[in-house]
Amino acid sequence: MQARGLAGFTLAETAAMVGDGVAKLVERACAARGRKAEAADVDAYTTNYAAHTVEASRPFPGVADTLRLLTAEGWHLAVCTNKPEAPARTLLRAFGLDELICAVGGGDSFPVRKPDPRHLLATLAAAGGTAERAVMVGDHANDVAAATGAGLPCIFAAWGYGPPAMAAGAAATAAAFTEVPELARTLLLQHFSLPP
DSSP states (O other): OGGGTOOOOOHHHHHTTOSSOHHHHHHHHHHHTTOOOOHHHHHHHHHHHHHHTTTTOOOOTTHHHHHHHHHHTTOOEEEEOSSOHHHHHHHHHHTTOGGGEEEEEOTTTSSOOTTSHHHHHHHHHHTTOOGGGOOEEESSHHHHHHHHHHTOOEEEETTSSSOGGGGTTOSEEESSGGGHHHHHHHHHHHHHOOOO
16 A cells, blocks of 8 residues: 555554455555555566565464374364465465465365355365364354355364354354364364264
């Protein structure tokens, strides 16, 4: 916005625009400033974001230890995001989390993206998993919708950017990332009636 001589946004304003990929984010930002987004705006944002992906970014508390715990328990972890795949991988590498992730399905990895359940199913397949033995963790209504459409339970991440109303339809809500392992184990057993 600054490069276009327009006012920027607060963190809360930005969070309200996030969730449907880069093109939608840029479209919403431009609309909020009385402009129609053009392809050049999306390209400029994508280039700028790629150059500054890690700046001001950090994992939520407990993420690294919790992911290591889940891996030790035998979970195969994947990231299904509407963010483009390259910056998602950059973030994972920057925080040393990439070694714990079996697959990354970005918003540009497949012909569809969340809330379309095929985005989640393709990401699961890339990780060697199936919907019958999976649990989704997400902080947006798109995550809940993708999981529901794919036939697997979703844990709503209340620590994320999505407001509480976006948890509608989730099988459980976690207040902190460290709550995920217990909830995931419970949901897997309940939802799929698997032996312990």
